[in-house]
Amino acid sequence: MASESLEDIKKTINERLPEKVQVAKIEFEGPQVVIYTKNPEIITDNGDLVRNLAKDLRKRMIIRSDKSVLMEPEKTIETINQIVPEDAHITNVSFDDVTNEVIIEAQKPGLVIGKYGVTSRDIVRKTGWAPKILRTPPIKSEIIGRVRNTILSSSKERKKNLTELGSRIHQSVKYDNDWARLTSMGGFKEVGRSCMLLQTPNSRVLLDCGVNVAGPDEKTAFPFLNVPEFSIQDLDAVIISHAHLDHCGFLPYLYHYGYEGPVYCTTPTRDLMTLLQLDHIDIAHREDNPLPFNVKHVQKELKHSITLDYGEVTDITTDIKLTFHNAGHILGSAMSHLHIGDGAHNMVYTGDFKYERSRLLEPATTRFPRSESLVMESTYGGHEDVQPSRNKAEKELMKTIYQTLNRGGKVLVPVFAVGRAQELMIVLEEYMRQGMIDEVPIYIDGMIWEATAIHTARPEYLSKDLRDQIFHMGRNPFVSDYFVKVQNINERKDIVEGDPCIILSTSGMLTGGNSVQYFKWLSEDERNAIVFVGYQSEGSLGRRIQKGMKEIPLENDEGRTQVYNVRMQVKTVEGFSGHSNRRQLMEFAKRIHPRPDKIIMCHGDPYKTVDLASSVHRSYKIETKTPLNLEATRLQ
Amino acid sequence: MASESLEDIKKTINERLPEKVQVAKIEFEGPQVVIYTKNPEIITDNGDLVRNLAKDLRKRMIIRSDKSVLMEPEKTIETINQIVPEDAHITNVSFDDVTNEVIIEAQKPGLVIGKYGVTSRDIVRKTGWAPKILRTPPIKSEIIGRVRNTILSSSKERKKNLTELGSRIHQSVKYDNDWARLTSMGGFKEVGRSCMLLQTPNSRVLLDCGVNVAGPDEKTAFPFLNVPEFSIQDLDAVIISHAHLDHCGFLPYLYHYGYEGPVYCTTPTRDLMTLLQLDHIDIAHREDNPLPFNVKHVQKELKHSITLDYGEVTDITTDIKLTFHNAGHILGSAMSHLHIGDGAHNMVYTGDFKYERSRLLEPATTRFPRSESLVMESTYGGHEDVQPSRNKAEKELMKTIYQTLNRGGKVLVPVFAVGRAQELMIVLEEYMRQGMIDEVPIYIDGMIWEATAIHTARPEYLSKDLRDQIFHMGRNPFVSDYFVKVQNINERKDIVEGDPCIILSTSGMLTGGNSVQYFKWLSEDERNAIVFVGYQSEGSLGRRIQKGMKEIPLENDEGRTQVYNVRMQVKTVEGFSGHSNRRQLMEFAKRIHPRPDKIIMCHGDPYKTVDLASSVHRSYKIETKTPLNLEATRLQ
Ligand SMILES: [Zn+2]
Ligand SMILES: [Zn+2]
Ligand SMILES: [Zn+2]
Ligand SMILES: [Zn+2]
Ligand SMILES: [Zn+2]
Numbered sequence A, B: 001m002a003s004e005s006l007e008d009i010k011k012t013i014n015e016r017l018p019e020k021v022q023v024a025k026i027e028f029e030g031p032q033v034v035i036y037t038k039n040p041e042i043i044t045d046n047g048d049l050v051r052n053l054a055k056d057l058r059k060r061m062i063i064r065s066d067k068s069v070l071m072e073p074e075k076t077i078e079t080i081n082q083i084v085p086e087d088a089h090i091t092n093v094s095f096d097d098v099t100n101e102v103i104i105e106a107q108k109p110g111l112v113i114g115k116y117g118v119t120s121r122d123i124v125r126k127t128g129w130a131p132k133i134l135r136t137p138p139i140k141s142e143i144i145g146r147v148r149n150t151i152l153s154s155s156k157e158r159k160k161n162l163t164e165l166g167s168r169i170h171q172s173v174k175y176d177n178d179w180a181r182l183t184s185m186g187g188f189k190e191v192g193r194s195c196m197l198l199q200t201p202n203s204r205v206l207l208d209c210g211v212n213v214a215g216p217d218e219k220t221a222f223p224f225l226n227v228p229e230f231s232i233q234d235l236d237a238v239i240i241s242h243a244h245l246d247h248c249g250f251l252p253y254l255y256h257y258g259y260e261g262p263v264y265c266t267t268p269t270r271d272l273m274t275l276l277q278l279d280h281i282d283i284a285h286r287e288d289n290p291l292p293f294n295v296k297h298v299q300k301e302l303k304h305s306i307t308l309d310y311g312e313v314t315d316i317t318t319d320i321k322l323t324f325h326n327a328g329h330i331l332g333s334a335m336s337h338l339h340i341g342d343g344a345h346n347m348v349y350t351g352d353f354k355y356e357r358s359r360l361l362e363p364a365t366t367r368f369p370r371s372e373s374l375v376m377e378s379t380y381g382g383h384e385d386v387q388p389s390r391n392k393a394e395k396e397l398m399k400t401i402y403q404t405l406n407r408g409g410k411v412l413v414p415v416f417a418v419g420r421a422q423e424l425m426i427v428l429e430e431y432m433r434q435g436m437i438d439e440v441p442i443y444i445d446g447m448i449w450e451a452t453a454i455h456t457a458r459p460e461y462l463s464k465d466l467r468d469q470i471f472h473m474g475r476n477p478f479v480s481d482y483f484v485k486v487q488n489i490n491e492r493k494d495i496v497e498g499d500p501c502i503i504l505s506t507s508g509m510l511t512g513g514n515s516v517q518y519f520k521w522l523s524e525d526e527r528n529a530i531v532f533v534g535y536q537s538e539g540s541l542g543r544r545i546q547k548g549m550k551e552i553p554l555e556n557d558e559g560r561t562q563v564y565n566v567r568m569q570v571k572t573v574e575g576f577s578g579h580s581n582r583r584q585l586m587e588f589a590k591r592i593h594p595r596p597d598k599i600i601m602c603h604g605d606p607y608k609t610v611d612l613a614s615s616v617h618r619s620y621k622i623e624t625k626t627p628l629n630l631e632a633t634r635l636q
Helices: A006-016 A040-045 A047-057 A073-083 A109-113 A115-127 A142-153 A155-169 A251-256 A267-286 A295-303 A390-406 A420-433 A447-457 A464-472 A489-497 A514-522 A541-546 A582-591 A606-620 B006-016 B040-045 B047-057 B073-083 B109-113 B115-127 B142-153 B155-169 B251-256 B267-286 B295-303 B390-406 B420-433 B447-457 B464-472 B489-497 B514-522 B541-546 B582-591 B606-620
Strands: A023-029 A032-037 A060-065 A090-096 A101-106 A130-135 A181-186 A195-199 A204-209 A237-239 A263-265 A305-307 A314-317 A320-326 A334-340 A345-349 A373-377 A411-414 A442-445 A483-486 A502-505 A529-532 A551-555 A561-565 A569-572 A598-602 A623-625 A632-634 B023-029 B032-037 B060-065 B090-096 B101-106 B130-135 B181-186 B195-199 B204-209 B237-239 B263-265 B305-307 B314-317 B320-326 B334-340 B345-349 B373-377 B411-414 B442-445 B483-486 B502-505 B529-532 B551-555 B561-565 B569-572 B598-602 B623-625 B632-634
Touching: A006 A023, A006 A032, A006 A047, A023 A155, A032 A040, A040 A047, A040 A060, A040 A115, A047 A060, A060 A130, A073 A090, A073 A101, A073 A115, A101 A109, A101 A142, A109 A115, A109 A130, A115 A130, A142 A155, A142 A267, A142 A295, A142 A447, A155 A295, A155 A314, A204 A251, A237 A314, A237 A320, A251 A267, A251 A295, A263 A267, A267 A295, A267 A305, A267 A447, A295 A305, A373 A582, A390 A411, A390 A420, A390 A529, A390 A569, A411 A514, A420 A442, A420 A447, A420 A502, A442 A447, A442 A514, A447 A483, A483 A489, A489 A514, A502 A514, A514 A541, A529 A541, A541 A551, A541 A569, A582 A606, A598 A606, A606 A623, B006 B023, B006 B032, B006 B047, B023 B155, B032 B040, B040 B047, B040 B060, B040 B115, B047 B060, B060 B130, B073 B090, B073 B101, B073 B115, B101 B109, B109 B115, B109 B130, B115 B130, B142 B155, B142 B267, B142 B295, B142 B447, B155 B295, B155 B314, B204 B251, B237 B314, B237 B320, B251 B267, B251 B295, B263 B267, B267 B295, B267 B305, B267 B447, B295 B305, B373 B582, B390 B411, B390 B420, B390 B529, B390 B569, B411 B514, B420 B442, B420 B447, B420 B502, B442 B447, B442 B514, B447 B483, B483 B489, B489 B514, B502 B514, B514 B541, B529 B541, B541 B551, B541 B569, B582 B606, B598 B606, B606 B623
Parallel strands: A032 A060, A101 A130, A204 A237, A237 A263, A263 A305, A345 A373, A373 A598, A411 A502, A411 A529, A442 A483, A442 A502, A529 A569, A598 A623, B032 B060, B101 B130, B204 B237, B237 B263, B263 B305, B345 B373, B373 B598, B411 B502, B411 B529, B442 B483, B442 B502, B529 B569, B598 B623
Antiparallel strands: A023 A032, A090 A101, A181 A195, A181 A632, A195 A204, A314 A320, A320 A334, A334 A345, A551 A561, B023 B032, B090 B101, B181 B195, B181 B632, B195 B204, B314 B320, B320 B334, B334 B345, B551 B561
C-alpha cells in the first residue's frame, strides 16, 4: 500500500544496499522513490538489486547522482562523444542540474543505451551524470521541441511539485475504503466532453476532461464541472486516456482555475495533446470565440504532467494505483486500470479503444490483474454498426485512388490530423511501394505533418509490424519520399495545377482548414475524387457533399459567395475507424479477463449506449449501467 | 418565482392596501411576508384583500400589529375573557413581544376564532394584539408543553433566524435550472436511515435524516453524510416526512455540527419527532451507548423548525417550492411535492405512506399539480406482500381478545408508541363500545400515552370519521374511560395480579421497555395471550416468541437469568401496517396524477425494491430506478 512512509522505505533501502554505496539522500518525487548517491555506478552496475528492491517495495525507483560526483559539463560532453558510437547520431546534449541528469538526444537512442545498458552505465561511471536518453525524431517536431524545453526549463518547479505530491501520496490512508463511486461529468449518453470523477473515502480522481468541439455553447461543449461533489481544490489527480480533444480539451481550464496537481498520461498523449490543445486555442482565437484558457495554461499543464508507460504500476493517491494498458485507438491511447484500496476494488476505464489490430497499433488489451467494474465506450454500440473489415476498406480505397489517378485526376482525402491520417499514410506507402498504385506524390498538409513527426518520435508505441520495419529492417514508412510536406498557399496552388496526386488535409469534415480550400479548387473537375474515410457530423460541409449535394455556395478567395458545382467523384470508404465496431465491442466485453461484475457504458449516442448495454446484459449476464451526465454510480 | 425581491413586494403591497392602512414595516420572515401595521383591524376585517394579495404575490402573508397599538397585557387578558365565550375553556394566555402576538390556548380553539373568524378579529380590533390560537389537548401532553415553551422563549432568536432565512430565500436565482438530481444518502435498497439530497444548480435540500436503530455500528446506523456532494454548511433546508426515527432520528446531529437552517415538517411531526428523539437519546444513554448529539440539539432543532400544513405552498429556497400532502402513514406524515425552478421540474417524495383508509387517517393523496419524477417507498414491494384486509385483521384480533378474556386471561399487545398503538386504541374503543368484546380496562403503558396526547392535540390531521366524532358528535375516542394510563411498577404489578384486561405496551418487538416485563409476568399462564400486530425484526425477542420458541432465558427482577416458559397463547395478526401493501403500492403508482416520467424506489429490502420497480415498469411502462446508497440519480 501507498501508506508505507518515507522513513520505512529509507530504512529498507539502507539495509538492502551494499555497504560501500554512499546514499546521500532518499526522496519521494511524485510516485517515485529517488536515491541520490555518491557512487551511482555501483547501483547501476547491479541492476537486479534495484529491480528487486523496487519490486519488494512496490515502488518505482530512480537512481541519481549526488552533486559532489558530477563531472564538469564540457568535459562530460567530450566523454560522452568518446563513449557513444558515432552511428547514434547525438543531436543535442543538455544538463538538468536539479535532477543531476544529462539529457542526450540521439537519432538512435538504442546505441546510447548500449547492449543491456552497457554504454549508458559507462557514461555514469565516467561522468557521474545519470543519462536521460531521448529519441530525436527523424521528422523534426516543433511540438516535441517545445515540450522538452518547457519541461527542462521548469525542472526546479517540477521538482518542488513532485516532492510535495510525493508526500501527499505517501500519507497514511485516512478512511476505510468501504465504497467507491463514479460521477459522470460529461460524455455519458453522448459523444464529446468525456469526463468522470472517481471518488473513494480518501481520493478524488478525474478521468479525462474533454470538450465537445461541436457544442454550440458552454453548457453543451464543456463538462459539468459544477457538479456538487467536484471542486478543483480537492482534486488529487487527473488521468488522460488519449490526446483527442473530446478527452483532454478542457484540461487547461483546470490549471487556469487553480489546479496544482498532476496529470497522468503516456508520453505520446502528452505530446499530441499539446499539439491539439494549442491548435484548438488558435482556431478559437481566429474565430473570435476564445476559450476560457490560453497557451499559458497548456504550459502549466505540461509542467504538472507525469508520463507513464503501459504496464507501469503507479501510486497516484493514498489509496489508488494506476496502470495504463494499450487501447489501440491512437498513438499512446491508454486504458486505465485503477486498483483501489488494498484490493478493495478494481476498475478499468477503456477510454476510446479498438479491439482489432490496425496498421498503426496493436489491438486493445483484454487482460487485467483484476477488474470488478468496467467503464467502456459505446460509440459504435448500435446493432447496425457493422463496418466492413479493414482489408475490404483498404481495397475499396485503393480502387478509387487507382481509377482517379488513371484518369488523370487528383484524390483529396479530408482527414483528422491525429490517428486516421497516419493509418492512411502507412496504407498508401505500402500499396505504392508494392506497385499496386502509381507512384505519385502524397501531399501532407497542415497539422498532419506535425502529428506524424510525433509518431516518429515514439516508435515504441506502434504496432509490432511497424516496430519490426523501423528497428530491424531500418525502414520507417513515415519518412518515405512519397510524402511531401505542404507549407503555404503557393505550394498548394502548384499542387492543384500540377499532375495527379493524393492530398491528405485537415479538417476531416471540411469544417475549416485547407481541406475546404482544396475542395473549392478541385470540385469542378470530374477527373478528381474526394474520399471520406471518417465520420461526418450532421450539418458539416463534409456531410452535405457526402449526401450528394451538387451545388455548394461558399465564400471564394475574393470574399464573395460563389456556387461550386460538385463534378468530382464523391466516395465514402468505411472501415478505417479507430473505434471498435459493434462486433468488436461485444467481443471485448466477452473476452475481458477477469470478467467484471458491472459494466458502465459511456461515449455513445443514447440509443447506441442502451443497445450495447442490453445486448451485453442479455448475452453475458453481466450487470450493465447507462448513467446520464450528473449521475453518480456506485462501483463498490 | 421566489426571485421577487422584498422591494418589489413592498411596492405592490403599498399600492394595493387601502390608503387609511398605516403600514409600519414589511419583512420577510422565512418564507412568509409579514406586514406590521398600526391598524391591523382594517386588514383583518378585509380578509379577501389579504388573500388576494397573497395569491397574486404567491406568498404566504401574515398581518401583525405595530408595537404602538398594543393594549397593556393585563387589560388584554381581561378583554379576551370578555369577548371569548366561556365554553372555549381558555387554559392559558401569553404574549410574544417579538411578534406582537397574544397566544391563546383553549380546549375549544374554534370558539376563540369564532364563525368566519369574527371573534379573533374582535380581539385584534379591541386589543391590538394578533391572536395565535392553540388547542389545549384533552389529554395533557408534556411534550407539547415543552415544545411550546421552547418556541415561545426563543422567539427573539427565531425571529432573527427567520429574517435571515427570508432574505436568503428571496435572493434572485443565480444559475439556470437546467438540471436537478437526487443523491441517495441512506434508506435505498434497505429500510432505515432514510436520507436523500436534492440538488439543483441553486439549492441543496435534504429530504429526511433518519437512523437505523437496529444498525450495529455507525457505518450501518447513520446516513452517509460523508458523500462528497454533501456539506452541512452548504445545506439550504431539511424536510422531514414524518416522525419515525428512520426518517428523523439523525436530524439533531446536523444541528450539533453547525447547521443553522430551517427544518420543515407538519406540526404533529414536530411534536412526535421531539418525543421520539428525546426517547432515543434517553435509551442510548441508559444503554451506555450514547448518540453523537444530545437534548440541546433537539432544542436547537425546535428553534429552527418551520411547520407547514398540508397544501400550503412555500418557498424554501430561491428555486424550490415545497407543498406537503397527506401520506396516510402516521399522524402528520407527509408526501413532499417539490416544484423546482419556474416549473422546470416537479418531484414528489412519498415518505412512508398508506394508500388505504385506516381508522386513524385518510388514505395517501394521489393528485398533484405536476409530478415528473416520483420517489416512493417499497417496504412491502415484494410479490408475496399481500396482507389481509383491514377488516379481516380487526376480526382476527377481536376473536383472540374475546377468547382470551372469556377464559379469564389477559391480552398483551407489544406495540410501537406512535401510529399502530393509536390505531389499535380506536379499534378497541369501537368494538368495546359496541359490545363486541367485554368492557375491561385497556392499559396504556409508557410512551404510548404521551403519543396519544399529541394525537388529541391535532384532531385536524385525523381521518374524516374521527374528526366527525370529535367535532360534531363531541366524542373523542382517545379520552374514553376504557383507557387507563399506567405510570409505575406498582400499578403494573396490580394489573398483572388483577382481572382480565388488555395491555398496550412498548417496545413493539420486545427489545426493551415494559412489554418485556409484562411478558415475563404473563407468559407462564396459559389463559393469557400475546398478540403481535407489527413487524418483528430478525433476532428480536418478539421474533423468537413469534416463531414458537417455548423456553426463553431472561434476566429476572433479581438480576439472575431465569428460563420463562411460554405457556400463553402466541398470536400474530397481520394487516395493521401503516405501510401500503404490494397491491396498494402498485395501485398508487398507477393512480398518481399526473403520471410521472420516472419512479425512483427507496425504503425496501433490495429484492422487494427491485421486484416492485420491475413490476411497475412492466405494467405501466414508466421508467423505474433502484439506486443504491451513495448513488446520484438525475431527475431532470
Ligand atoms: Zn478518441
Ligand atoms: Zn472520444
Ligand atoms: Zn435484465
Ligand atoms: Zn414510518
Ligand atoms: Zn420508514
